[in-house]
Amino acid sequence: MSSRNGFRCPWMFNDSTPPYWSSKVSPKLTSKGKTSCVLPPPAWCSQRRYHYFLVLDFEATCDKPQIHPQEIIEFPILKLNGRTMEIESTFHMYVQPVVHPQLTPFCTELTGIIQGMVDGQPSLQQVLERVDEWMAKEGLLDPSVKSIFVTCGDWDLKVMLPGQCQYLGLPVADYFKQWINLKKAYSFAMGSWPKNGLLDMNKGLNLQHIGRPHSGIDDCKNIANIMKTLAHRGFIFKQTSKPF
Numbered sequence: 001m002s003s004r005n006g007f008r009c010p011w012m013f014n015d016s017t018p019p020y021w022s023s024k025v026s027p028k029l030t031s032k033g034k035t036s037c038v039l040p041p042p043a044w045c046s047q048r049r050y051h052y053f054l055v056l057d058f059e060a061t062c063d064k065p066q067i068h069p070q071e072i073i074e075f076p077i078l079k080l081n082g083r084t085m086e087i088e089s090t091f092h093m094y095v096q097p098v099v100h101p102q103l104t105p106f107c108t109e110l111t112g113i114i115q116g117m118v119d120g121q122p123s124l125q126q127v128l129e130r131v132d133e134w135m136a137k138e139g140l141l142d143p144s145v146k147s148i149f150v151t152c153g154d155w156d157l158k159v160m161l162p163g164q165c166q167y168l169g170l171p172v173a174d175y176f177k178q179w180i181n182l183k184k185a186y187s188f189a190m191g192s193w194p195k196n197g198l199l200d201m202n203k204g205l206n207l208q209h210i211g212r213p214h215s216g217i218d219d220c221k222n223i224a225n226i227m228k229t230l231a232h233r234g235f236i237f238k239q240t241s242k243p244f
Contacts, residue, residue: 011209047082047231049238052140052147053180055227057219058156059111061097063104069167069241071097072160073118074111074216075127078224079138080150085228091134092217096121099167111214125170132173140175148239152197152223158241177243182223182238191228198222205229 008083034075036137059074060069079089094117103115105230111149124129132141140147151157159180186201187193194200200217207225211218227237 002224026065027037028067033243040131047085047237049236050082050146050235052082052145053224053227053237054082054090054140054147054149055220055223056149056151056156057216057223059214059216060160061103062110063102064106067100067104069162069164071095071099072124072127073097073103073107073113075131076220077131077134077149077216078220079140079175080224081226085224085231087136087221087224090217091131093130094118094129095124095127096120100122111216112212117124118229124164125167128170128173135175147175149176150182150223150237151179152182153242154179154181166217177241178239179241180237181240182226185230185237187234187235188225190243198226201226 051202055078057076058072060070060071060072066107075091075092075093075095078087079091080090096118103113103118108114114179135141139145155238159178161176164170182201183194183197186204190204192204194204199209199213201207202222202225205226206230207222210221210225213219231237
C-alpha cells in the first residue's frame with residue numbers, strides 16, 4: 001500500500017509511482033476504526049501526468065440475445081485539458097455497420113441511434129483514419145504531448161475496438177492501447193465500486209446526469225464532468241490498463 005502524511009491509503013496501487021492523491025488529503029477513522037482517504041474540500045488540482053485526457057465512449061450494434069460481431073456505430077472523443085479540465089475539442093462521427101447493417105429496434109431504443117444516422121456514414125476504417133487526422137491536427141501525436149484515453153469501463157478499448165479491428169483485419173493504433181477506466185478511478189477516489197456506471201458516479205458526486213443515457217457523446221460529457229469534479233477535489237488520474 002502507498003502512504004501519504006504518515007497514513008495508509010487502502011485503495012492505492014502498490015507501486016513506485018506517485019500516489020493518486022494530492023498532499024492535501026487527510027486521514028479519517030471509519031466506524032470500524034480503519035483509516036481511509038478523505039477527499040479534501042473543493043480545490044483546484046492540476047493533473048501532473050497528462051496534458052490531455054481523451055474521453056471516449058462507443059455505442060455499438062446490439063440486440064437480445066446479443067449479435068456477433070458487434071460493430072461500432074458512434075465514435076465520440078472529447079479532448080479535455082489536463083490543467084483546466086475543460087473540453088477543448090470534439091471528435092464525433094457515426095459509423096456504418098457492415099456485418100449487420102440494419103439496426104435492431106433494441107439498439108435504437110437503447111442508444112437513440114436511428115437507421116438514418118448510420119446509413120451512408122463512413123466505415124470504421126475511414127473513421128479511424130479521420131481520428132488519426134484529428135489527433136494530428138490537435139497536436140496529440142507530438143511525442144512531447146502526453147495524453148491518454150478515458151473510458152467508463154474497459155470494454156471500449158480492451159474488447160470492442162480491438163475485436164472489431166481483428167475481425168476486419170485493421171491495425172489498432174498504439175494510442176488506443178492504454179487508457180484510464182473511470183470506474184476504477186472513481187472507486188479509488190470514493191472507496192466504492194460504481195456498479196451502475198455513470199448513474200452511480202453522478203449520484204455519488206451529487207451531479208446531474210447530462211443528456212441521454214447510452215448516447216455516446218452525452219456519456220462522454222458525463223465522464224468529463226465526473227473527472228473535473230474529482231480533479232477539483234484533489235484526485236490525480238493515472239493509467240489503469242495493463243500494457244498489451
